[in-house]
Amino acid sequence: MKYQSRKKAILLLADGTIFHGKAVGKEGSAFGEVCFNTGMTGYQEIFTDPSYYGQLMVATNAHIGNYGTNEEEVESDSIKIAGLIVKNFSYEYSRVMADSSLQEFLEKHNLLAISDVDTRALVSYIRDNGAMNAVISTEVDDIDKLKKRLAEVPDMKGLELASKVSTKEPYFYGDPNATHKISALDIGIKKNILRNLASRDAYIKVFPYDATFAEMSEWGPDGYFLSNGPGDPEPLTQAIDTAKEIIKRDLPLFGICLGHQVIALANGISTYKMHHGHRGINHPVKNMVSGKGEITSQNHGFAINREETEKHADVEITHVHLNDHTVAGIKMKNKNCFSVQYHPEASPGPNDSTYLFDQFIENIKNAKITA
Ligand SMILES: NC(=O)CC[C@H](N)C(=O)O
Numbered sequence: 200m201k202y203q204s205r206k207k208a209i210l211l212l213a214d215g216t217i218f219h220g221k222a223v224g225k226e227g228s229a230f231g232e233v234c235f236n237t238g239m240t241g242y243q244e245i246f247t248d249p250s251y252y253g254q255l256m257v258a259t260n261a262h263i264g265n266y267g268t269n270e271e272e273v274e275s276d277s278i279k280i281a282g283l284i285v286k287n288f289s290y291e292y293s294r295v296m297a298d299s300s301l302q303e304f305l306e307k308h309n310l311l312a313i314s315d316v317d318t319r320a321l322v323s324y325i326r327d328n329g330a331m332n333a334v335i336s337t338e339v340d341d342i343d344k345l346k347k348r349l350a351e352v353p354d355m356k357g358l359e360l361a362s363k364v365s366t367k368e369p370y371f372y373g374d375p376n377a378t379h380k381i382s383a384l385d386i387g388i389k390k391n392i393l394r395n396l397a398s399r400d401a402y403i404k405v406f407p408y409d410a411t412f413a414e415m416s417e418w419g420p421d422g423y424f425l426s427n428g429p430g431d432p433e434p435l436t437q438a439i440d441t442a443k444e445i446i447k448r449d450l451p452l453f454g455i456c457l458g459h460q461v462i463a464l465a466n467g468i469s470t471y472k473m474h475h476g477h478r479g480i481n482h483p484v485k486n487m488v489s490g491k492g493e494i495t496s497q498n499h500g501f502a503i504n505r506e507e508t509e510k511h512a513d514v515e516i517t518h519v520h521l522n523d524h525t526v527a528g529i530k531m532k533n534k535n536c537f538s539v540q541y542h543p544e545a546s547p548g549p550n551d552s553t554y555l556f557d558q559f560i561e562n563i564k565n566a567k568i569t570a
Pocket residue numbers: 250426427428429430431432455456457458498499500501502
C-alpha cells in the first residue's frame with residue numbers, strides 16, 4: 200500500500216492528549232490500556248501473548264514488520280493485543296523463515312494498527328504520566344464521540360481478564376509417556392511455557408482459569424503450574440483458592456507472572472498496579488540466592504507488595520528487579536512452592552532464566568522421592 204494513500208489516524212489518551220499517525224491497513228477504532236514494549240525483536244510473540252489482552256501496544260523499536268511473520272512463532276492461536284502503535288511499519292519483509300508479511304498477519308487476525316506516530320514522545324509521555332486507557336482510531340472527525348466511548352472503557356485495575364483467554368475445556372500437551380505429570384492452570388498460558396515443560400520430560404494437562412484443586416488433582420499429577428495471563432490478579436478468587444489448596448498440601452508448585460501474583464495473594468500478600476509496568480526483553484534481575492544477575496523478559500503492569508513480602512514469615516524474596524527494586528521472585532520457606540514475576544520461557548530469549556524450569560522438575564523429582 201502506498202504511504203500517501205493511507206488514512207489519517209490518531210491515538211487519543213484518556214487525559215485528552217492526542218498523537219497523530221496513519222492507519223496501517225484496516226480502519227476503525229480500538230480501545231485498551233496503552234503500554235510499551237522495548238524489545239528489538241519478537242513482535243509476533245508479543246502480539247499473540249495472552250498477557251497483553253486488552254492492551255494497545257506501542258513498539259519502541261522504530262521498525263516493525265521488517266522480518267515478516269512465521270506461523271510457528273506464536274504464543275497462542277490468535278492476536279491478543281487490542282491494537283498496535285508503531286513508528287515505521289514495514290510492508291516489505293525479508294527473512295528466509297518468514298511465511299507472510301506482518302500486514303497479512305494483522306489482516307488475518309483483524310487487528311487495527313497505526314504507524315507514523317512519534318513513539319519516542321509517546322513512550323516518554325507514558326513514562327511520565329503512567330499507563331492509561333486510550334483509543335486508536337481512523338474516525339478522526341469526531342473526537343468528542345471518541346472521548347465519550349473511551350470514558351466507558353473499564354480501568355485495568357480490578358479487571359478480571361483471564362476468563363477471556365483461558366481454554367474452555369481441559370486439554371493435554373506433550374508425550375503421554377513422559378516421566379512427570381503436571382497440571383497447569385491456564386489463566387492466559389503462553390505456548391512456550393508448555394514447550395519448556397514438555398521438553399523436560401513432562402506431560403501436561405491444561406485446565407480452565409476457574410478449575411478447582413479437586414479437578415486439577417484428579418488425574419494424579421506430580422506437580423502444579425500457574426500460568427501468566429492478562430488483567431489484575433486480585434479478582435481471580437478461584438485461582439487463589441486453588442493455589443491455597445496446593446500450598447496447604449505442600450505439593451510442587453511453580454508460578455510465572457500472573458501465576459506468581461496469584462501465589463503471593465494466596466499467601467495474603469497484596470498486589471498493586473504499577474505506574475507503567477515492565478515490558479521488554481532486557482530487564483535486569485538479581486538472584487538473591489546465587490548473587491548472580493539475569494537478563495530477563497518481562498511483561499507485567501502489576502507487582503506484589505515488597506514490604507509485606509519482606510515481613511512475611513513464610514515467604515522469602517529470591518529475585519529483585521534491579522531497575523526499581525520491585526519483587527521479581529519468591530519462594531515459600533517451608534513449602535515446595537516458588538514463582539517469578541518475569542518470563543523464563545522468553546522467546547525470543549534471553550535464556551538466562553530457563554534454569555527455573557529445571558528447578559521445578561527437580562522439585563517434582565524430590566517430592567516423588569520423599570512421598
Ligand atoms: N505476563 C503476565 O502474566 C502479566 C500479569 C498481570 N496481568 C500484570 O500485568 O502484571
